[in-house]
Each structure stands twice: as C-alpha cells, then as structure tokens.
Amino acid sequence: FAELIYYAGLIRKHRITPRFGRVVSRFDKGQVSISGVNSEFSLKKPSRTIEVDVVAVGWGFSPDLTLGGIAGCKERVDIDGTTVFAVDAQQLSSQKNIWIAGEATGIGGADLSLLEGEIAGLAASGQGISSQLRMARYRKQVFADALKRSYPVKDGWRSWAEKSTVVCRCEEVSLGEIEESVVELGAEDSRTAKLFTRAGMGLCQGRICSRNVSEIVAGLTKCAVTDEERIASSNRPIAAPIALGLLGDGKK
Structure with missing residues (x-):
C-alpha cells in the first residue's frame, strides 16, 4: 500500500x-x-x-514464455486468460531441474515475484523453505488473484475498433482484413485467420497482438477461445538473444 x-x-x-x-x-x-x-x-x-x-495506455502485462516453452515446460491458463507456466509449491516446473518464478507463473507484482524467486532459489539449492515464507507468498498470491477477478477486461472492447483499426502492427493487418478472413475466406479459428492475413507473423511473432487476434476471431465465429488455443498462440520456437554483459551490469 x-x-x-x-x-x-x-x-x-x-x-x-x-x-x-x-x-x-x-x-x-x-x-x-x-x-x-x-x-x-x-x-x-x-x-x-x-x-x-x-498518450499512455496500459491493459496489463503479457509474460514472456519463450525459454520455458522451448524447454518443454507445461503451461496453463491463468484466471485472467493469460498463459503462464504450471509450477508446484517449490516453483518447480514440469521439467526436471527447471524452477520458474515471477511473471512467467502469473502476473502478481514485484513483491510476489521476489518471494517466488527466493523459494525457487532455496529449492534449487536443496535448502528448506520456511512456513513463514510460504505464507507470505500465499498472501501475495491471494491478493493478486483477487485483483485479477475484480478488474477483468470484458468482451465489449472488441466493439471499439473500426475496420481500419490496425490489429497487428508488425504486418499492418487491420480489423477489416481479419473479419474478411472469417466471413469471406472461412477461417474458423485464430490459427487459420493468421495464415490468411499474416497477423501475428511479423517481427514480434504475436507477442503483442496474438491474444487480441484470437479473441476477435472468437467473437466473429461466436466461439470461446479455448485454453489449448491460448497456450498454442503463446509458444514461439526462437528466443530473443540477450548479451551476458547486459545481465551483468544490470542495464536493460
């Protein structure tokens, strides 16, 4: 507070x-x-x-799941529709010797991420995890989940856009083109719509627009976005390289 x-x-x-x-x-x-x-x-x-x-706008965060996805870590859909990694009480993923903490297990703020990181570090080094530390994480997680439930983004946002509104900026794909892929070309899911329009296939590989495209297509086809579709759209085969020097000096 x-x-x-x-x-x-x-x-x-x-x-x-x-x-x-x-x-x-x-x-x-x-x-x-x-x-x-x-x-x-x-x-x-x-x-x-x-x-x-x-103009500054913000509608939450999308975690980067690239490295864990390449390693084959199991994913799940969080209560706000965001795809995150599934971990146990020690922050251990579905893959042996891979612990995950922070936004990749669910957006919950810096304090929760720090607690998860501490637990993951202790578990990875074979040390015990105190009940006080577990309770601190639990309290932060309960608050984060309550916040997600209190401020959901409802489906009505799709009505804000016009046909000329650019949905995928990398490939300059408009809402009208996505609508055409469904109405005229018969796309029944976001994957097919992306193939027809190249939405989500540009430089960011759908990191920015993929969820929006999925929900727009779901609205047009009168179908809900499935968990399988959300998880599939978050997987990317190539990781963005980061120089070790940037990690070492703390610069971003």
Whole structure:
C-alpha cells in the first residue's frame, strides 16, 4: 500500500484529476477520444475529444514464455486468460531441474515475484523453505488473484475498433482484413485467420497482438477461445538473444 499512497500523493501534488470508468477509445493526429464504458466494456456516448502531446495506455502485462516453452515446460491458463507456466509449491516446473518464478507463473507484482524467486532459489539449492515464507507468498498470491477477478477486461472492447483499426502492427493487418478472413475466406479459428492475413507473423511473432487476434476471431465465429488455443498462440520456437554483459551490469 506504500506504493499506492506514493502515487496518490504524486497525482494530488500535480493536481491531476483521475477519471474512473473511462477509456481512451481512439487517438489520432494529436487528439484522443475519451469514452465511458459500461460493465461489459461497451462504449457509452457521447465521447469527449482532447488535444494531447502524449498518450499512455496500459491493459496489463503479457509474460514472456519463450525459454520455458522451448524447454518443454507445461503451461496453463491463468484466471485472467493469460498463459503462464504450471509450477508446484517449490516453483518447480514440469521439467526436471527447471524452477520458474515471477511473471512467467502469473502476473502478481514485484513483491510476489521476489518471494517466488527466493523459494525457487532455496529449492534449487536443496535448502528448506520456511512456513513463514510460504505464507507470505500465499498472501501475495491471494491478493493478486483477487485483483485479477475484480478488474477483468470484458468482451465489449472488441466493439471499439473500426475496420481500419490496425490489429497487428508488425504486418499492418487491420480489423477489416481479419473479419474478411472469417466471413469471406472461412477461417474458423485464430490459427487459420493468421495464415490468411499474416497477423501475428511479423517481427514480434504475436507477442503483442496474438491474444487480441484470437479473441476477435472468437467473437466473429461466436466461439470461446479455448485454453489449448491460448497456450498454442503463446509458444514461439526462437528466443530473443540477450548479451551476458547486459545481465551483468544490470542495464536493460
């Protein structure tokens, strides 16, 4: 809660007025449209247009599962629809001698990640894990899960986009092209839609748009995104290289 108090004080200091129940529904050429949303995330009218210099938006995080996926670690779908790795009470994955901690086992904040990392380190080195440490992790996990349940992103977000809205920026694939792949070409799932449109096949390999494409196609075909589909779309055969020097000096 200390971090919450800090940011609340910062907002008050700079006389920023928070607006709840609103989203940035559109931004273009130095302007943003601010719209209210209902409980299903459908936009309310009218919207308000504001001149801006910078737009910052955030809808949560997507963990990078590349290394664990290459190693064959078992994955599962978290309560918020995010694909993460399945681990046991010692943070051990389905693969022998591979312990996983942090965002890859579920987004829960820095404090939870640190506790998971400590438990994984102790387990990997054959040391005991105290009940106090386990309880601390449990409490942080309960809070993280409650937060995910309290602020779900509902399906109504799909109605915000126009046909010209770019869904996959790497391959410049618009919503209209994805709709055409379903309506005109007969795509019945996101994998087929991606083959028709190349959405998710660019430089980031779907790290940014894959989940959006899956949910858009599911909405068009009136089918729910299956856990198998979510897991399949998160797997990538090539890992992004990181120089050891960057890890050694702490720079990102």
